[in-house]
Amino acid sequence: MAENIPNGSPESVNIIDGPTNPMVTPILTDLYQFTMAYAYWKAGKHNERAVFDLYFRRNPFGGEYTIFAGLEECIKFIASFKLTEDEIAFIRSSLPPSCEDGFYEYLRGLDCSDIEIYSVSEGSVVFPKVPLMRIEGPIAVVQLLETPFVNLTNYASLVTTNAARHRFVAGRSKMLLEFGLRRAQGPDGGISASKYCYMGGFDATSNVAAGKLFGIPLRGTHSHAFVSSFLSPDEIIDKSLQHHDGSSVCEDFVSLVQTWLNKLKWSHLLGGIFSETNQSELAAFASYALAFPGSFLALVDTYDVMRSGLPNFCAVALALNDLGYKAVGIRLDSGDLAYQSCEARKFFCAIEKEFGLLGFGKTSITASNDLNEETLDALNKQGHEVDAFGIGTHLVTCYAQAALGVVFKLVEINNQPRIKLSEDVSKVSIPCKKRCYRLYGKEGYPLVDIMTGENEPSPKVGERILCRHPFSESKRAYVVPQHVEELLKCFWPGNSDKIREDLPPLKEIRERCIEQLDQMRPDHMRRLNPTPYKVSVSAKLYDFIHFLWLNEAPVGELQ
Amino acid sequence: MAENIPNGSPESVNIIDGPTNPMVTPILTDLYQFTMAYAYWKAGKHNERAVFDLYFRRNPFGGEYTIFAGLEECIKFIASFKLTEDEIAFIRSSLPPSCEDGFYEYLRGLDCSDIEIYSVSEGSVVFPKVPLMRIEGPIAVVQLLETPFVNLTNYASLVTTNAARHRFVAGRSKMLLEFGLRRAQGPDGGISASKYCYMGGFDATSNVAAGKLFGIPLRGTHSHAFVSSFLSPDEIIDKSLQHHDGSSVCEDFVSLVQTWLNKLKWSHLLGGIFSETNQSELAAFASYALAFPGSFLALVDTYDVMRSGLPNFCAVALALNDLGYKAVGIRLDSGDLAYQSCEARKFFCAIEKEFGLLGFGKTSITASNDLNEETLDALNKQGHEVDAFGIGTHLVTCYAQAALGVVFKLVEINNQPRIKLSEDVSKVSIPCKKRCYRLYGKEGYPLVDIMTGENEPSPKVGERILCRHPFSESKRAYVVPQHVEELLKCFWPGNSDKIREDLPPLKEIRERCIEQLDQMRPDHMRRLNPTPYKVSVSAKLYDFIHFLWLNEAPVGELQ
Known part of the structure; x- marks a missing residue:
């Protein structure tokens, strides 16, 4: 005082x-x-x-x-x-x-x-x-x-x-998320970073303490560990999910997801880019959707983005859609983010077309993984379909x-x-x-x-x-x-x-x-x-x- | 708890x-x-x-x-x-x-x-x-x-x-001081830096809070602002200084300093490298010595190291010596640290010889100013006479x-x-x-x-x-x-x-x-x-x- x-x-x-x-x-x-x-x-x-x-x-x-x-x-x-x-x-x-x-x-x-x-x-x-x-x-x-x-x-x-400077390169329309707490120079380095990155034009932070102290919007979903902590969909005990409007209850959401995964697999339009998706990943996604049906956003690169993460995400998103929920999107955290985001967008658009799901093509794509001014600039030059960037290390430590x-x-x-x-x-x-x-x-x-x-x-x-x-x-x-x-x-x-x-x-x-x-x-x-x-x-x-x-x-x- | x-x-x-x-x-x-x-x-x-x-x-x-x-x-x-x-x-x-x-x-x-x-x-x-x-x-x-x-x-x-790594390059015999608080990434960045630099082999810090929290030895004397805050020796009101052994009191320490400055000026051995030293600097040094007669260390580059700071320091140090005190040394904070440290050492040795002052040649030289692993290495290769390094920005922000x-x-x-x-x-x-x-x-x-x-x-x-x-x-x-x-x-x-x-x-x-x-x-x-x-x-x-x-x-x- x-x-x-x-x-x-x-x-x-x-x-x-x-x-x-x-x-x-x-x-x-x-x-x-x-x-x-x-x-x-x-x-x-x-x-x-x-x-x-x-x-x-x-x-x-x-x-x-x-x-x-x-x-x-x-x-x-x-x-x-x-x-x-x-x-x-x-x-x-x-x-x-x-x-x-x-x-x-x-x-x-x-x-x-x-x-x-x-x-x-x-x-x-x-x-x-x-x-x-x-x-x-x-x-x-x-x-x-x-x-x-x-x-x-x-x-x-x-x-x-x-x-x-990151905002300047990313452009006004992109969502910018500060994810730096773990790499910041000390606890206060993290808290200051969250405050001042927001001041400098970021939209949200992952840092709960900073959210509480400064009223900065918070963002966060799950990590790779969450995905690999599941072994198979059999683990999920309570599989029921109420319809968004409360009108009915789906008793086996996991089966609904599996049904959609099969539809995706046999769809000609999607071009059969995958045969078998990772089952522990599918279990993790379904489980996360059961916990957060209204804000489902999945990290899709734990095993393989195109052959596993993306189809698994879409199967869950389509099942959620059946129950009146709109999935938020995916996060990419490794590999060629420009290429993957474009492929993911194509996949979303193909699903929108194939299943008549208006707006699915616009499903949000978040990218993270060691981003900085240079990589944002390179992504812009290459062309990408990313809607939101999660930026940590380079931002908060001012690595440059x-x-x-x-x-x-x-x-x-x-x-x-x-x-x-x-x-x-x-x-x-x-x-x-x-x-x-x-x-x-x-x-x-x-x-x-x-x-x-x-x-x-x-x-x-x-x-x-x-x-x-x-x-x-x-x-x-x-x-x-x-x-x-x-x-x-x-x-x-x-x-x-x-x-x-x-x-x-x-x-x-x-x-x-x-x-x-x-x-x-x-x-x-x-x-x-x-x-x-x-x-x-x-x-x-x-x-x-x-x-x-x-x-x-x-x-x-x-x- | x-x-x-x-x-x-x-x-x-x-x-x-x-x-x-x-x-x-x-x-x-x-x-x-x-x-x-x-x-x-x-x-x-x-x-x-x-x-x-x-x-x-x-x-x-x-x-x-x-x-x-x-x-x-x-x-x-x-x-x-x-x-x-x-x-x-x-x-x-x-x-x-x-x-x-x-x-x-x-x-x-x-x-x-x-x-x-x-x-x-x-x-x-x-x-x-x-x-x-x-x-x-x-x-x-x-x-x-x-x-x-x-x-x-x-x-x-x-x-x-x-x-x-800084310790490795500096060698075991050098005193390493961490001076990074002001440039650290947030308050805690500074406190953590002081703790962990000590752990990694530094000898002391300038950070008072870290000294209190962790028992790390503290170091610090004065800044350029202290020097330029004085206008002339006339400002000093209480000029008296008790002899170290308490036996007598010198009523006008400032005059004693001026006397020594004149002796230095006319000494052949010192080669007359200066004519007029800066009087506000002299006032600041004398004043600091009156406050800390037992630990006098002066920053000598506010105006000009060789033509002002060094002779002013030596005049004060010699006056202190008359009263039984041993000056600690100088700090260099700009310019060519290798060259200046060698010149300062020569000057100290010449004074030792000229005035028969055993040990004066070993007066300590501290260097600071944007030091890092590279500059320490370069100083080593060039040859230098620095005894202690004060390192801040590059150390605590891990700039490299x-x-x-x-x-x-x-x-x-x-x-x-x-x-x-x-x-x-x-x-x-x-x-x-x-x-x-x-x-x-x-x-x-x-x-x-x-x-x-x-x-x-x-x-x-x-x-x-x-x-x-x-x-x-x-x-x-x-x-x-x-x-x-x-x-x-x-x-x-x-x-x-x-x-x-x-x-x-x-x-x-x-x-x-x-x-x-x-x-x-x-x-x-x-x-x-x-x-x-x-x-x-x-x-x-x-x-x-x-x-x-x-x-x-x-x-x-x-x-």
Whole structure:
């Protein structure tokens, strides 16, 4: 529960729960945040007002966009930020005995009531260098937020982006199911993955805990083990199934299935592609249909898709149809998914024709088995009949690129702008407390993001503004925006009198994400050689960055 | 706390805590485990005795070995396995309304008291196809364990292996620090990473929560932000520092530092590599030394390592030395780490010589910045003077291969062996409830792992036994073992009268891991083209696998 309700009376503020994972506490951080806190405290510097930017340097997966995610968990974290006595005792035992007692008193009183957080809305399309969050407050406290904030946004943004990229390749009409829990990096990796894949455009998850925590639709039927756990249809004791409309009871559903299997076997139209189907598989399918007559979906590749799984499925589906139930479909989990899906579709259509079963040709085909962006793309090129994709390992572990480089850099202290230099220009930080805007062009697409100093006038619709590359002198452009969007909004006002933005529900964030992706110019989105989106600074900020840079960097001496 | 203490009176059994992450509950599983449970229950099959193997198919990171990890968390999970009313209500809301009430009654009574778990010891070197765990019990219950067990062992084994590989390249004498929390895949990804990297041979972590939970040594000093948060030494108010032996107080430590900086500047031996060092950096170092005089370690690359960070560090270190303190060292976090470490070492040695400071040349050098196996190897080849490595992103996200393919397959039900076929031979499962042995040769190295049927006589020291490749007819060898080790031990006896193996503390598991790695023949361990370790089955099991395979696979018909 929220410990530090900032600014205003309780009735004006919604209660904010703690983080989803109870392991997210103030000690889920690097030790150096506490050694620094002590050094700040010892130097009497701990309450100096600092501004940090949270941002990343490069888009993942060879793309030119990223989705920002993890904000809600960060806000929940600071809303409940409070060190327990037990945690303080542990910190004391981890620091040298020479550290003074007053510091632990200080830690005891620590909360986030004096922190201000400005952030891009969760689920937004974002770009390198532009702050995703700006965190202001007493330097010792803000530093303590670094590791948890980076942890909570890094993977969240990465996997949301990965999900969005999978959605992009799969197309809007396909059903996308996240099946990654077992391969995720730890239990929370699985739970976060389910949340953020949904945010990035997936339709459902297999993860029951995530369904319960976040209200994500759940999907799942049975595994290969279920199929091979049956030996023969004789095992099935209760073979009765009531008609869907309740009008009658079929006393021997298994016989009805066998009858249909025979009809299929002798049908000329189906071309006799099988002679003997696997009986343990048939038993498993019939048994599953008896348990779930209204939602029968079978995994058909345990023995052989075309010679066993598919005809067995159809026999059960046709028997169900006799009793007023509509089978949902099949899942393919190995082999050539493009070929098998096309063959399965043909088979379904042939049955529709042969037995006059309207709609049977449209029986749903789900594919799984180590899918990723590449394989989805290859399936598209080859042609396939898959309606739904179950994606696990590659999606949730972000196999193609397992980490995003979100960083957290000091940009101002006591109103003094600060810069972090590096021999690698891409690692030089952009100093100053900044404002960030997205400028839109005539066609409605975002054109460029621009950062300005805190006190510069904001860009105005219809007014020409010079946008400069932050580090490359010659890269600049005049822009006349048709629409200006301020990117950083106040999500935690601290002691300021700003209004706190609400944390929208997951479904709404998901919609924002889908909408924002739709709004992007297509050349930024394509998989092959996408055009980089432009990120810029105002002329004034440009000059200041370079002044500060030369001021801080030592001049070399050649000898 | 343990809900299901199996077998025996409470006094004979140690209490087992719940899983580290409280989010690990029985609903942290795939929905299909519950739909299958219902189908098993509906078919009256739910109590049929099933045997599942948990294993993986391929070693990660292009290597030929894997470390098994995650067992303790699995045992903790089943020890506290119990569905809450709230969870049961959620499951009910996720299944079709037609599912019968009796099923939820059944779920209410469910626990793991009738489950038996046999497992390889945690921290063991393991190989593909050989079961890491064998899980026996009522099929519906064992299925519910699939997803959490795979989740808890998959990443655990992967990241432990990754840590062991990093240790192998770095060599025994180097200090290895895990710094990955901020880039880990979710909070738990970070906590698991810290635990398992320690298990795999790392020395310490930056993650405070992991230090508290698992007793792992903690390390950490300060960041770039700490350095740039200072503007000048004038900021430091309290400049006094007591001599280490308490004999006197230096009233102006900062002046002492400035004095040393001047001496360094004018020293001929040091070659005048700098003129003006950054004053905010000097202030930060002095301030940090005032807070931690006994453990001064400075990050020296905020502005310029050779022209600023290194001389500033040395000035502070020499001032500390005057007061009886020994500085720990520096950290390098960018640029050419090999070159910088060698230059820094030269500088330290020159100071030792110039000022007669015995041991200063050995001042510790820590390197960080996107390190991985490859860069460690490259540093070795180039020559470097680094004493400790801080490794984050690549280590904890297992960037080189972000997932291990641990699977969970049915091998027997009601004493009937089961096989899972696949067009891909490597995906065919090895049927039967099995025993597994490691056979050691004359030189003390493990030679081969062999799987046999449950009731076959075990291999005996000095007796020749035929070891066959499970699928490749012509690959076989006679082995006369000098030592035979049974791999699967009972960690959860259920209702059997077996003795339960204790869960050793993390430190002991870590030692086992290091010992086991040492015991391997070097050619299995090398990074380039390692020799695959042999995994085999007994002649009897070989014949049975192939009999069952032909029995289950449909015969094709060419038309």
